[in-house]
Amino acid sequence: MLCGRGGAADCSLFFIKSLGKTLVAHNSNNSRELFLDVCSGNAVTRPPVWLMRQAGRSLPEYRKLKEKHTFLEMVQSPDLATEVTLQPLRRFPLDAAILFSDILVVPEALGQPYSFTDGNGIRMEFTIGNRKDIDRLETSGLRDSLAYSSQALRQIKRELNGQQALLGFAGSPWTLANYMIGGNSQDTMLARRLYHEDSGLFECLMEKLTDAVADYLEMQIEAGADAVQIFDSMGGCLPPAHYPFASGKWIGEIVSRLAGKAPVIVFSRGTLGSLEHLVKTGAQFLSVDWAVDLGDIRNRMPDQIGIQGNLDPAVLTSTPVVAARETNRILETMRGFQRYIFNLGHGVTKDAKLENIESVITTVRNFQ
Numbered sequence: 001m002l003c004g005r006g007g008a009a010d011c012s013l014f015f016i017k018s019l020g021k022t023l024v025a026h027n028s029n030n031s032r033e034l035f036l037d038v039c040s041g042n043a044v045t046r047p048p049v050w051l052m053r054q055a056g057r058s059l060p061e062y063r064k065l066k067e068k069h070t071f072l073e074m075v076q077s078p079d080l081a082t083e084v085t086l087q088p089l090r091r092f093p094l095d096a097a098i099l100f101s102d103i104l105v106v107p108e109a110l111g112q113p114y115s116f117t118d119g120n121g122i123r124m125e126f127t128i129g130n131r132k133d134i135d136r137l138e139t140s141g142l143r144d145s146l147a148y149s150s151q152a153l154r155q156i157k158r159e160l161n162g163q164q165a166l167l168g169f170a171g172s173p174w175t176l177a178n179y180m181i182g183g184n185s186q187d188t189m190l191a192r193r194l195y196h197e198d199s200g201l202f203e204c205l206m207e208k209l210t211d212a213v214a215d216y217l218e219m220q221i222e223a224g225a226d227a228v229q230i231f232d233s234m235g236g237c238l239p240p241a242h243y244p245f246a247s248g249k250w251i252g253e254i255v256s257r258l259a260g261k262a263p264v265i266v267f268s269r270g271t272l273g274s275l276e277h278l279v280k281t282g283a284q285f286l287s288v289d290w291a292v293d294l295g296d297i298r299n300r301m302p303d304q305i306g307i308q309g310n311l312d313p314a315v316l317t318s319t320p321v322v323a324a325r326e327t328n329r330i331l332e333t334m335r336g337f338q339r340y341i342f343n344l345g346h347g348v349t350k351d352a353k354l355e356n357i358e359s360v361i362t363t364v365r366n367f368q
Helices: 008-013 031-039 060-066 071-076 078-091 105-110 131-135 147-160 173-182 189-197 199-222 243-257 272-279 294-300 313-317 320-333 354-365
Strands: 096-098 114-116 122-124 165-171 227-232 264-268 285-288 306-309
Touching: 031 096, 031 165, 060 071, 060 078, 071 078, 071 114, 078 096, 078 147, 105 173, 105 199, 122 173, 131 199, 147 165, 147 199, 165 173, 165 199, 173 189, 173 199, 173 227, 173 243, 189 199, 189 243, 199 227, 199 243, 227 243, 243 264, 243 272, 264 272, 264 306, 272 285, 294 306, 294 320, 313 320, 313 354, 320 354
Parallel strands: 096 165, 165 227, 227 264, 264 285, 285 306
Antiparallel strands: 114 122
8 A cells, every 4th residue: 555655645646547537626835746646637727847857957056066076976976966856946846856867877786887978978888798798787786786866865855845746767678778788878779689689688688677677666666756757768769560579568567566656657759659559568657759749649548647748848948938838838738638747858958048947837837
């Protein structure tokens, strides 16, 4: 039962499958309650809003902190990760915080370190190419290696004091495999080739990654995450016919492991053709990119599954008027749809303008 972390109030708010279209009154001043109401399919006055990559490079306070610390230092220090996570909430009236971290902490915890090149690209210390490489990955010490994430989540939870929701996250096994096999974010060819050529080796790697990601997300929920998001950012490089076997299947296993523990949001970029397969993962919410017709997605989505996202991140580099206009367009498209979380179709870019972020959030909060 879900009463353990937050008491009876959490039990009344939590899960989509059991609550249907129950109507409840929520405190409009409490963002966490609003977020959990939407996760439960309850009637709300407006959708909650948070933004992927809301913490980080678009904020001057983050850039100032980065002058003193590397990215990985901030990720691996609970105090610094807490500070960076909370920075956007001090500046904007967001409804949720998301842990400041990185998807590649999982392969690093398994024994495959990574670093940033001079151009801020990713470089894995070694790449996965055979069974021996996979055998080097050790899952038994994952919780100890990632204890800094749990500690940061507990600190953030205390700081939020029940006012905003707290999200954890991880990369999908398929997306992580692309980095681990290809060595960086640019080369998806090697992972796709392994999938086609050697299904046994591919499944060996995916089983290990699936166990690791599920364990990591369970750990985050135990540390206080109200919901978790799985980033399947490279799902779109797969042909739809192969998506369920190369990615969807493994996400589904993770969602199954997390059943009854917290809502799961799956963000899969460029996978409109795989929507039916994404639905079959069992995730409570699907987060969509900006290149899809949101009205069409709404019409095709089963009643029990929520929708998140769709605002083009480029809007944040434009003007407040454009940002408000595009935000209103999406809000009108989703009017009356109770399981909608406002978000971008991908992350905030480094050249996003603060006044545009403010315009988006204000528009959502004032929507009636």
